[in-house]
Amino acid sequence: MPAGARSWLADLRARFGGGGDARQEAGLGILAFEAAAAMSRLVSLHRSLSDVEVRRLRADALRAEGVARVTSTDQSLLLRLACGELVADLDRAAGTAARLGARCCAGAPFLHDFDRVYAEAKRGNGLARLDATVGFYRGAAKRFRKMERHVAATAKLYAEMDALSELEASERRMEQWMRHSGPIPAQPGPSAKRQVPEPGEKLIHELNSQRQKVRRLMESSLWSVAAHKVSKLMAKSVLAVLARISITFGAYVPGLPLLTVGRAWALRRTSGPLQQAASPATAIRHSAPIFRQKDTAFSASESIKPAASTVGGSGMELRYANMIVCAEKLLGQLWPAIHSDEVDTGMDLSKRDELYKMLPVTIRTAVKAKLRESWRGQPVDGAEAAASMDAVDRMLRWLGPMAHDTVRWHDERSMERAQRFSMRPRVLMVQTLHFADRHKAEDAIVEVLIGLSCVCWYDDERRRPADWDDDD
Template identity: 35%
Template sequence: MVVERYYFFHHRPPAATLEILAFDTANTMRRLVSLYNSLTDAEVSKLCNHTINSKGVVYLNSKQECFLLNLACAERLEELDVAAATVSQLGRKCSDPGLNQFHLVYADLKAGMINTRKLQFGSRSVLKSVEKMEKLVLATAKLHDAMVCLADMEASEKKVQHWKALGCKNFGYRHQVNIQTLCDQIAFQRKQVRRYKELSLWNQTFDKAVRLMVRIVFIIYARICSVFEPYISGLPTNDQNFGDCYCLLEHRELYQTNCCLTNRVSKSGPISKTNKSGPIRFVPDEDDEIAKSNRVLKMASPSTVGGAGLSFRYASVIMFAERCLHSPGSIGESEREALYEMLPERLKEKVRKKMRGQWLKGEEWEEGGDGRSPAEGWREAVEEIMEWLTPVARDTTRWQAERSMEKQRYDGKPTTLLLQTLHYSDLDKAEAAIVEVLVGLSCIFKYEKRRRQR
C-alpha cells in the first residue's frame, strides 16, 4: 500500500498548461485589470464629479445622479459577469476541485454568502497580483505578435522553396543568399517564440492562471459593492451593525427594483421637447455580437437613441458635422449629400422644415447694424451646441471600438461607459440638437456661397 501511494505521488500526470487558450485567458485578464483600474479612487472621483455632470450627459441622458450611477454599476457588473463566466470555463480544466466549482462560488458571492471584508482593494498584495497579470498579458501579446510574424516568414519560405523546386531560371546566387538570410531570421524568430512561451500564459498551468483571476474577481466585486453602495437598494450601509459586512448586491434585478432606473422622469436640457412622430423602425446599428451578449445595452427604451438603433449612425453624423464646422474647405458637395443620406427619413423631414423656416426669414440674410454677418451668429450657435454634443458622439464611437476590437486590445485602461454615449440619450432631444447643427451649417455654407457670388 505504501509502495502504491509512493508510485501514485511520483507519477501523477503534469498539470495541464494553457497553451493555445493563453490568448483567451489574456483577454480575460486584460478585462479584469481594466475593471480593477476603473474602480480606483481617481476613476471613481472622475465618474462622480466630472463624467455624470458633463454637459452632454446631463442635457441628453439625465441629471439624476441615482440613474446614472445605477447604470454605471450595472455595466461594470455586466463586464465582471462576462469575465467570471470565462474564468468558470477555464476552472473546469483545473486539477483543484475548488477551482472546478468556481461558478458555484461566484453565485454564492453574488448571493451575499461569502465574507469579502478581508479583501482590501489597493492593498500591496492585490497590487502585486494585478501587476503580475499585466506582465502576463503583455508577454502573451508579444507571443501572439511573434507567432504571427513567424507564420508569415514560414509562408514566405515555402513560396521560395516552391519556386526553387520548379527550377525558376532567375533563381541564382543572390536568391540563394536571400534564402539563407530568411532561414536565419526564421531560426531567430522561433527562439523568440519559445522565449515568450516561457514568459507568457502559454506555459502557465490552468490552476495558477485561474487562481490568480479568481482572487481579482472577488476584489472587484467587493469594490463595486463599496463604491456604489449609497446608490443601490439592498446594500448594507457602513454605519449600521451588519456583522462581517457581506455583499448583498442584487444586480440581476437592478433595473426591476430600483425606482430611479425604472421610473426615469428627468428631461433636462437646453432644447425643448418636440412632439413625437410616428413609430421608429430602424435596425440597431451596434455590432450584433455585442448587442446579443450585453444585457445593459438591450435595456435602453425605444424613446432613446440606442433603443431606436441609431447610436452609431448619429455619432457619425455629429462627427462629420464637426469636420464641416472646423474644416469646411475639405468637405465637398458630394460629401454633404452623403451626410444628408445618412439621416433617417424623419430627421430629413425635420431638417427640411427647419430650413424652410430659415429661408422665409429674409432679414436674417442681411448684415446687422454692428456689421456682423448672419454666418457669424449661426457659427456661434452651432459651436455652443457642438461643445457638449461632440464629446458624447466621440464616446459613442469609442465605446463601440473598445468592444469590437476587444480581442486585439491588451491594455488595461478603463473602458468608456454607456452613460457617456448617445445610447441612453433622449431621442427627440438628440435629434433636435442634430437638426440645429445641420441647419446652422447649411445656412453658413449657403450664406458664404451667396456672398462669394456677389
C-alpha cells in the same frame, strides 16, 4: 446565514487549491489569449474603481452637460447604469475564470465550482467572510500587478505569432514560385556553393529568428502557465473587484452584496456622496426620465438594456456619433472661411457631401422640412451666418464629447489586438449616446444641421462670381 452556507465558507480554505496532481497539468496553450483578454478586463476594472477614476466619474462624466440634456440628471440612476456595465464586464471575466477552473485537477473544488462561488457572492452570501476564508482581498494589488505582466507578455506573444504567420506565408509563396520557375542554376566561381538566392536566405534566417522569439515568449507568457494557477489568480481578482464595486456603489445601487466594513475593508473612501447639479433648473428642464426610477433588485443585464425610446435601443448610436464628428470637422473647416474677408476658393467641399450621405431618412426629412419653414429661399447675410455658426458651436460643445465617447466605446470593445489586451479604464455607456433619449438627440442633431446649412448657403453665395446673376 444558513448553516450550509457557513459550512461551505469554513471549508473553503482547506479546499482552495489544495491537493491534486497539479504538477502534471500542462500550460494553457491557445487558451492563453482568452485568459489574457479576461485579465486585461479585470485590470481595467480595477483601475476604473480607483479613487481618482471614481471621483472623475462622479464629478465630471455623470455631470456632463450632454448627459443632463439627453439622458438624465438623476444621479442615482446614472450610477446604476455605470455600475451595471462594470458588473456585466466582471461577469464575463468571471465566466472565463470558471471555464479555466473547470479544466483544473480534481483537488481544487473551489476552482471547479467558481461559477457557484461567484453567484453566491453576488447574492451577498458572506463576501466579507469569504475574504477572511480565502484571502482574496489581501495581496490584491500584487495580484493585479502580476496580471499586468501576464497580459503584456501574452499580448507580445500574440503580436509575434502574427508576424511569424506572415513570414510563413511568405515562405509558402516563395516555395510555390520556385516550384513553378524550376531550380535556380548554380553560379560559377566561389558563389557556386550558394543553392538558395540571397532573398531566400534572408527569409529563412528571419523565420528561424522569429520562431525562437515565439518559443521564448511562449515560455514566459500565459501560454505555459498551468490552468489552476491562472484560474486561482483570476478567481481571487474577480472577487476583489466585486468587493470594490460593492464598496464604491453599494450606498447608491440597491441589490449589491452588502459588506461588513472592518480593518480588512478599510479602503480609502475619498469620494463623497453625490451632490445636486450646479444648475438644477436647467438640468431638470433638459432631463430625460426614460428609465424606471426605483428598482427592487439590481440586475446587471437588465440595468444596461436600453429602452426602445433611446438611441441605443434603436441601434443608431454609432451612426449618430459619426454624423456629429463629421459635423464638427465641417464646422472647423467653415469657421476660418466665414470669419475671413477673403473667400477660400480652394476649400475642400467633400465634407458636406460626406455628411449628407450619412443622414438617415428621418433626419434628412426633418432637416428639409425645417429649412423650408425657416428660410423659404431667402438669402443669408453674414450676421445670420455668424449667429448660426455660434449656435452650432455651442451645441457641439456638449454633443461632441458624447459622440467621441460613443466612437471610443465601440473601438475599445473591438477585437483588434490593440484593444483586445488594453488595460486602461474604459469609457462607460452612460457617457455615450447609448442611453440618450432618441427624440432629444435627433432634435439636437437636426438643429446642428440647420445651422450648418445656413453657414454653407452663405459660403456658397460668397463663392459665386459677381456677374453670375447678370448672365442670360
